[in-house]
Amino acid sequence: MRFLVGLLLGWGLLLPDGWAQVDTLRSLSPDRRLLAICRETLRWHIMTTHARNSFADSTTAIRWLDSVRTLALEQQDERLFWYATLQQFVSRVVAEKRLHKPITMLRAAEGRMAQCPVPAVRGTYYIYYGEWLLHQGKLEEALRWLFRARNLFEEIGYDHIPEAHQYLSTLGSIYYSFSDYRRSVQYYEQAQRYPNPGLAVDYTNWNTLGMAYLRLEQYKLAEQAFRQVIRRAKAAGDTAYEGIGYGNLGNTLRLSGKPREALPYLYKEVALNYRRVPESAAQTSLYIAKALLALDSTEKAWRYLAHPNRALLGVRWSNYPLDYFEVMALYYRKMGDLEQGARFIDSAVVLKDSMLAVRTSTLLTTADNTQKAEKYLNNLSRIETEKQWGITTRNIVILALLLIGALVLYAIRQKQRRLEQERTLLAEQRRQAEAELAHAQVQLVQYVRSLSAKNQLVEQMMNELALARQHLADPLPSQSDSIRTLLTSVILTDKDWLQFRQLFEQAHPGFLQQLRQTYGELSPAEVRLLTLLKLEVPTKQMAFMLGVSPDSIHKSRYRLRKKLGSLGDTYLQGLFEAS
Template sequence: MLQVIKCWVLLTLCLTPFFSQASRSHFEYLLHKSYPERVLLTDSLAFPEILKMPYSSAIKFMTAIEEKALANGDNGLYCEMKLMHLHYFDFKELTNIDSTISQLIELRRWAQKNKLPEYDICASFDLANNFYRKRDYLAAFENYIRVCDTLGKLPAASFPRKKEFLVFIANRYYNFGDAPSAKALLLDADSLPPTISNSLYRTNFNNKNTLGLIYRNEARYDSALYCFRKVAQMAKSANDTNWEGIAQGNIGIIYYLQKKYNLAIPLLEQEVKTGATVQHQFNDSWVNSALILAEIYLLQNQAANAEEYISMAAKNIKNTLDTLKYKGMLYHAMAILNFKEKQYQVSYLYSDSAAYYKDSVVRRDNKLLLNNARQKAEAQKHFNALKELYANRKMLILVRNSSIIFFCGLLVIGVLLWNRMRLKHTIRQNKLALEKALAEQELKSTTEQLNIFTRHLLEKNVIIERTEEQIQYLKNRLDDTLSVSDENEILTRLYQSTILTEEQWDEFKQLFNRVHKGFLLRLKEKIPGLSPAETRFVVMCKLKLNNREMASLMGVQPDSLRTYRHRLRKKLNLSDEEALEAIIDTI
């Protein structure tokens, strides 16, 4: 509370020079203010002062500020004065709704063009209220939805009337029978701090009070009691007896619903007493409490007290907004009262009237619910269409921008890809050249190793030949001391001492496969069932060795080679004229 008083003092000090200058047509104190500052200057003090002026002076004053705002490039002040013009005409009851709607639509366009979201909200809010007064509820709630959506994007600090607007729209939803939407907005508003404006207390009271009504209708009595007690506390602090009485009456109705009549009666009586002595805009509330009191007293067989409150309600029922509802309650109470007084005929007539009004209320409410559902469906449909249109517009802009980015990106990617492909081609060519050089080097090295290995074996053949010569020489000198069998045995051992061992054969095969890749595998596929000796014979043929070299390497007599050739010819179905070596070369 202390903080609120400080704000008012500061505001008064700020505006004192403004009004002293305003009388001399100087408006510098209004120029180039932020929206929160401008709201404090115009809504709290400027507008009330303008209302005190004669009509012609007020119009001249506001027009002069508009012109000054445009001349100084202050678009926000220009919008504020345009709204003030319309509010002034409305307050003086000089408004033409259709003309006002047209001006507000134009003002909203202007605010959007100049990127003033605060005045986009204000224009949409006033548009919604004018459509509501015109009973064009579809257009009204379409604009209320627009206001709520835009409000959600602005913090309360930059839009001080945020709470006030949310509470007002929530009450529209509540009166229209849409309690869930009203509750969501009220809870959102309840989380916001109070604002400094003429409607500060009204906003805070309405927020908690309507939220309490929703909780009460949901039978959440503890939450409802909390809200109503909060309203009573705030009203007492503000010395607002009207709202304090309303809050006490709402608490009393909760006790009535809980059948705690002794707690309900004093609270309801307090509201009725306040409402009956002070004429205010909340007649519905205290008349409702008076009729509930009458019902309680009838239940307690206190006819005199019941009759007193029935009489009070009957005198003021014409001043209520929901006359049908309260007439139904009134005639129901009068029917019970007359029944208890044994005026059965009169009681029957009042019962009939009560039934008529209650049926009228039901029909009206059903019609309203149906109309609300239809309006809500149409509003949602229209809102979805607008949303889709907005989404399509955004999509077109996105497609355009994406296309530009895409083609520019495509050009950059094309250049990068061309350079990348050129680089990859160069790298691939270098890699192939390197692999070719390495392969040629490896083949050369392997061929040399195979030649060395073969040459080494051939050198052994030379040793064998010399050994044979020595044997022949020794044989001649020993005068035939060696038998033929002994001689053959010695020769066989010599031949066998030069054949390839398994280890040498494996080494030989590795070298051979590196020079003639896949030859042994293709040989097995072409001539299956070859023995190891036949395989070695074919390998020797592939190396173009002569019979003596092959016999030496295989450890057999040269004559044995004919046997291998014969077997291979048979397996290959070769005639005597066909060369075996030529077939081996094709493998």
């Protein structure tokens, strides 16, 4: 009931006694007229809280609100009429003392408020209902109503709601209670953009905002907020809240690494609230102990730890037990009693786990998402009210899906065709490359065979010439000239070698390039020799092709093997086999 209680406390301090005359409302603007009703009815709520016969007292309020409704009808002020109606109902709820009766009454009014044509009034009802549910511990249901109010207010626009400041502050308080400090700060800061019409004691909101800043470790902003609390509470004469402001300001300075500066403010809180708000003073005593321990003043710290608030130690939702365990662990570590310190640390860990299980923002997020879904479904239901438009929309969607499906199918088939064409092209290129390689190998073999045939012919003629020399004193000159001509045609000239190398590289691609990369110091003659070795050309034929003797070939091979070494032989053997 943060919203209602905040209004009760704040308005009770600001409002004069006695009901405002209905005639006075005629001279006010619509917004001020609305605020006047809220002031008067909530002043009565404060009195009803302490009245013995609340039902008898409620009669006066309800009669006065009847007069306001009559005025609203005369002025044709629909919003005023429904606000007065809502306040009549809330007055009956507040007058009901039994614990569960208000919830029953609020739930029974749901149908009536659903018919209300003024969205801001419906949102206010949602706020009241959600706060009562929250007070009764019905968290999930409470948050559902509170978020419905939030969504409705955001749809209306806070600029059109006179109480925007208080509604936004209420949302900030709710988010803070569920440890969603960033959203809490967001709503409190948004609330500050709208004027506070004097409906609440604003230093309570400043205090919660400061605590949210503190949780987010935004110490400068927290310090500014708590100084506002002290100044505003002092101006209102609220000594208890002034003390709370001092305590929170001191704790902020302590957490920001200024324990010595923090102590005067913390001492002042304990002095002011030792009797007024003992729970707050007990919490601040722990902050004093932490500050003193940070200054290594263990003896003074023990004075604030020796007599803890036993009642607060049993309250699981309070921060006091956790802070107490943590500061006791720190104290015993400072005293060198590590075993006792470890016990308090274990207690703190267990308590923190149990607190996290209760104070989780999961429920808040779930309710938020539920409201987003509900908002979406409401929008969808408005569309579906027009049947023909719904059918047309469905048909358009189906047609669009079919079109998208057809386009996707077409794109897939086009891609398959492109892939098939690419595969066909690659296969054709591979076949062409294989054909070219086979043709080159055939040409190379034919070229080598031609040279081999010439070599055999030269060798045969030389043998015949040698035989003729044995029988004839002087062989025929024409025979010697033919042999020389044939020898010249067998020896590979530079031009012949260029043609031979082109054929060789086509038949054995990469061989010469890899050879040059591995053994760059090879001479052109050695490269030719290795090329012929690759083709397994016999030594005698190599001699004819290179224009040297077979002994020179043997010597060249020997020098080449020595130059390359044993590893070279292995490498060349692998190269010959691979290429």
